[in-house]
Amino acid sequence: MAEWKKKCEVEWGLQGAPMPDGLDWKSTYEAKPLGRNLLKNPSPHGVSKDEPESDESAMDQRPMRGPIRFAPEGDFIGWTTSTETIPEDRSGIPEGVVICSSSRYSWFSLVQVVDLKAEGLWDELLDKFQPEIVIQDWYQDSQLQEQVYELHVKLLGADKSKVISERSILPTEDRNAESKTWKEVSHVFSGYGPGVRYVHFQHRLKNMSMDGMVRGFYETKSSDSSVIVKPTKTSS
Template sequence: MARNLLKNPSGEEQLEFWELTENGGSQWKVEDMPGDCGHDFCSDGVTKYFVTSFELCMKRQVIDILAEDYSPEQLDAQPAVTVEDWYCGRTDCGCTYLMTVCLLDENHELIQDFKPEPVTLDPDSDDCSWKQVSHTFSDYGPGLRYISFEHGGQDAKFWDGWFGVRVTRSSVTVEV
């Protein structure tokens, strides 16, 4: 089974290993599951999540795949790269979720990306429970050396505090 190349995917180490690319409002925070007006996670073992604020909050990790013990030959064979993320909202405030994952070459030039449309969760029409987004890259050509994983969002009502989207159990795997 392929291992998760993201470090600290659920906030067990607060914001360690994440680059805060946007940190608006009350800024990023880590909370314990299920949190105020929240939902328990759908599987055991996930006890924390990251939560965004009333202004845009985005965080990123750039994975050096060669440093993770993959060879250039393995990567040039175009192994499947699977990214997953889990997000939810509060039951009392809507929010927006954003995600961008980029496959990059040795010069950090874009090979291929996955950028789904922003997701808006509205507690008036959605239960705002945990939802998964997943994508597998294939046939992207040789040269993969880095993977940039970025996600985040904000709340929809601009309430002061941490009422925005919640994210946890993010993963990036390379199947060789």
């Protein structure tokens, strides 16, 4: 077992980090908890930031058949998803005006909770060494509104109710841009204190459904989401 412990220490650069003798270092080494993406299914929309979609395929304007769609289609295995419809603002529409087409906006939320110990990390490392937890995400600026994306990440304690550290990022977009672009969002948690056992990762993506004479579904997509625990430490 000492051989596997040494491999973990050397290959992950953990000199000086607490490494208890009673741990199954062979299983820990094979789990590779440090340096890999701990999120499952990081690109559930089936698109990549490295292969941007054309305007025609990303925002298909052909007439829709069947009921209007309010949520995106994709492979969302590993994620908990929900849709929140945004109340329609008709305050600026004069009374008696006939509306031929209406736009309905909604937030599509994707949540994933990473169990750090189940992924191979150990108590002493998380509590004493407190390695950096690096969050990264990419979203495609759909230009639907000024705000089309939100990121909310929490570091949770063992019972998942205690929030030890958290970060929210709510970017705004330049709607005068000529084309959609992929944008990076990232944050590094360090010096967060003892007790962290879970990472609660949530991003919210804005979509728009059009009904009436013009029908269609327009969405904001994400790609290459990641939660990576680095074998490095930054003093708080």
